[in-house]
Amino acid sequence: MLHLPQFLDALPVDFFDSDWIRLTIANQVTWKYTGINMVIYMTGMAAVSKELYEAIDLDGANKWQKFRFITLPLLVPYIFFATLMTIIGNMQIFEEPMMLTHGSGGVANSGMTVSLYLYKMGWDWSDMGTASAIAWILFIIISLFSALFFLLFGKKGIKGVSE
16 A cells, blocks of 8 residues: 655555556556657657758747647657557557556456456466457457548558658
């Protein structure tokens, strides 16, 4: 149990009870994807040619115009990839609730995710058929979300930003 400093005059906060476990998991997942997304965005920034910035400087563009007409359109594929990987990863959250709730799903299953339920179904309750069905349903849902994301923000979305 985490105790806040006395000067805050707060009660002890149990971040693993049913009221806080979702926020605790969300906080951990946010930090998990912040690092990898930062690496993806930094890679995209490094790929932008310096000549483009020099050319737009000659045209007299300000910082906002540089960002809008050079940086953002060239970063769209990286933003697309990072967003899609984050969505897929968030649909498969397993490690965080497994470690934080010791595999139980927390009080009143408040930290239960689909992947953790799949694991419990297959390994704790020895119902591999149902676990396999859950895995296939999760695969289909992720595929549908990915296809929808590609339709909404794929090549058409990339062209829309640069226009």
